[in-house]
Amino acid sequence: xxxxxxxxxxxxxxxxxxxxxxxxxxxxxxxxxxxxxxxxxxxxxxxxxxxxxxxxxxxxxxxxxxxxxxxxxxxxxxxxxxxxxxxxxxxxxxxxxxxxxxxxxxxxxxxxxxxxxxxxxxxxxxxxxxxxxxxxxxxxxxxxxxxxxxxxxxxxxxxxxxxxxxxxxxxxxxxxxxxxxxxxxxxxxxxxxxxxxxxxxxxxxxxxxxxxxxxxxxxxxxxxxxxxxxxxxxxxxxxx
Amino acid sequence: xxxxxxxxxxxxxxxxxxxxxxxxxxxxxxxxxxxxxxxxxxxxxxxxxxxxxxxxxxxxxxxxxxxxxxxxxxxxxxxxxxxxxxxxxxxxxxxxxxxxxxxxxxxxxxxxxxxxxxxxxxxxxxxxxxxxxxxxxxxxxxxxxxxxxxxxxxxxxxxxxxxxxxxxxxxxxxxxxxxxxxxxxxxxxxxxxxxxxxxxxxxxxxxxxxxxxxxxxxxxxxxxxxxxxxxxxxxxxxxxxxxxxxxxxxxxxxxxxxxxxxxxxxxxxxxxxxxxxxxxxxxxxxxxxxxxxxxxxxxxxxxxxxxxxxx
Numbered sequence: 001x002x003x004x005x006x007x008x009x010x011x012x013x014x015x016x017x018x019x020x021x022x023x024x025x026x027x028x029x030x031x032x033x034x035x036x037x038x039x040x041x042x043x044x045x046x047x048x049x050x051x052x053x054x055x056x057x058x059x060x061x062x063x064x065x066x067x068x069x070x071x072x073x074x075x076x077x078x079x080x081x082x083x084x085x086x087x088x089x090x091x092x093x094x095x096x097x098x099x100x101x102x103x104x105x106x107x108x109x110x111x112x113x114x115x116x117x118x119x120x121x122x123x124x125x126x127x128x129x130x131x132x133x134x135x136x137x138x139x140x141x142x143x144x145x146x147x148x149x150x151x152x153x154x155x156x157x158x159x160x161x162x163x164x165x166x167x168x169x170x171x172x173x174x175x176x177x178x179x180x181x182x183x184x185x186x187x188x189x190x191x192x193x194x195x196x197x198x199x200x201x202x203x204x205x206x207x208x209x210x211x212x213x214x215x216x217x218x219x220x221x222x223x224x225x226x227x228x229x230x231x232x233x234x235x236x237x238x239x240x
Numbered sequence: 241x242x243x244x245x246x247x248x249x250x251x252x253x254x255x256x257x258x259x260x261x262x263x264x265x266x267x268x269x270x271x272x273x274x275x276x277x278x279x280x281x282x283x284x285x286x287x288x289x290x291x292x293x294x295x296x297x298x299x300x301x302x303x304x305x306x307x308x309x310x311x312x313x314x315x316x317x318x319x320x321x322x323x324x325x326x327x328x329x330x331x332x333x334x335x336x337x338x339x340x341x342x343x344x345x346x347x348x349x350x351x352x353x354x355x356x357x358x359x360x361x362x363x364x365x366x367x368x369x370x371x372x373x374x375x376x377x378x379x380x381x382x383x384x385x386x387x388x389x390x391x392x393x394x395x396x397x398x399x400x401x402x403x404x405x406x407x408x409x410x411x412x413x414x415x416x417x418x419x420x421x422x423x424x425x426x427x428x429x430x431x432x433x434x435x436x437x438x439x440x441x442x443x444x445x446x447x448x449x450x451x452x453x454x455x456x457x458x459x460x461x462x463x464x465x466x467x468x469x470x471x472x473x474x475x476x477x478x479x480x481x482x483x484x485x486x487x488x489x490x491x492x493x494x495x496x497x498x499x500x501x502x503x504x505x506x507x508x509x510x511x512x513x514x515x516x517x518x519x520x521x522x523x524x525x526x527x528x529x530x531x532x533x534x535x536x537x538x539x540x541x542x543x544x545x546x547x548x549x550x551x
Contacts, residue, residue: 052529074529075532078535084533089530090524092548093490094547099544103535104534104536
């Protein structure tokens with residue numbers, strides 16, 4: 001049984017269908033990349049899965065561990081073991097990195113978690129998660145929090161956005177470490193090198209999953225800019 | 241028990257080690273209402289106290305180039321539940337002097353109490369003063385605090401004022417401070433308040449950047465719940481070449497509370513620049529989601545965000 005399963009999901013904003021009969025499955029222990037161009041609904045799908053209060057399916061189901069979680073709140077989903085790293089993580093006044101990494105009653109070695117994401121613990125543990133922190137630093141802190149938290153399902157929305165090029169390999173190693181810690185990962189990206197570390201990949205186009213398979217195959221299809229369903233006539237993918 | 245020792249639990253509750261009052265290297269004043277309980281001076285600091293019945297006047301002078309290494313503690317409070325306290329305090333830092341003052345408003349036992357503090361501060365050329373004023377109130381809401389400050393900051397001098405009232409009910413607070421900054425002076429004013437039930441909060445902070453290349457920051461952080469109300473006014477006037485000022489007000493509102501922020505920017509020199517930002521509203525949704533996704537309940541997340549902002 002997949003850890004996460006989405007069945008016949010529709011999501012409308014006004015009259016516009018953002019997700020259209022979407023079906024998706026993520027196996028326990030996998031890193032599953034979700035690829036698609038800007039505006040195809042990747043982040044919307046992430047928000048629906050995590051339970052953002054402004055997002056709920058128009059129809060269809062989201063199953064986590066076999067349970068329909070469609071009516072569960074973000075808090076209930078987090079308690080069940082789901083969490084998410086947003087594309088632009090929130091900043092906080094007066095909350096230190098140490099406080100933040102300790103959330104969720106983490107017993108992890110916080111210094112080790114920071115070191116793994118390339119941040120010196122002595123320099124960062126007592127720093128505040130406020131405006132003084134760059135986007136890249138904040139993103140690394142978020143990944144360190146995933147190492148500390150060890151969720152069952154971790155949704156990573158564009159995890160290398162804002163990360164300098166020479167550090168991307170390190171971030172990809174961290175994602176693998178999160179997996180080794182026992183977390184399953186939904187990896188949302190539009191970068192082929194990032195998708196390359198996944199066990200499985202799916203291509204999202206026009207609100208549908210149009211292909212699921214090995215990352216090589218899915219990335220190859222993604223780069224062809226050719227929609228398998230409508231040939232780009234309806235979703236605009238080929239013309240993008 | 242000596243009266244001074246009765247302050248120890250109040251100090252400890254405020255997070256201050258009460259042993260500081262026994263330290264011969266730490267200057268202090270302790271007053272219970274209008275009763276002077278204890279005082280201590282140290283080399284480089286002179287202290288005169290004039291007790292006039294319902295008004296106590298303290299004059300503190302720090303001599304030229306003196307570095308007061310231990311914070312000067314001003315413990316103003318009331319051990320009883322009812323009463324009043326009226327202090328007038330004059331602080332003068334001669335040129336090149338440096339000191340940190342920590343004022344404690346210890347009113348944890350107060351039910352109906354009026355506390356009035358009039359403060360004048362003169363910081364001469366090149367001197368530095370950090371003045372922290374933290375109040376601890378009880379839960380009755382019967383406190384009435386009126387604080388006024390007039391501060392002059394000389395050339396190349398620095399002043400930072402930090403007022404906090406985040407423990408217990410505020411009651412009624414009227415905080416009014418104005419600062420005059422000379423050439424190259426640096427001014428930072430920070431206020432942190434947590435209002436509950438029907439607390440009334442009025443803050444008025446003004447900085448006049450009179451001197452060339454003087455700089456200032458006014459930062460207000462207010463959390464309100466219940467039916468509390470806050471009216472925050474920040475005024476910065478740039479009157480000289482290179483003067484730079486910024487005001488930053490953030491209020492988090494819950495329940496039926498009402499917050500108002502009024503930034504007033506005046507520039508009377510073409511080479512001065514003043515900026516401001518204000519955010520008033522409920523707890524930030526993105527912050528909430530992030531903390532909940534990390535395992536906190538909505539209530540725990542709200543508390544963490546509010547307390548972080550007030551920290």
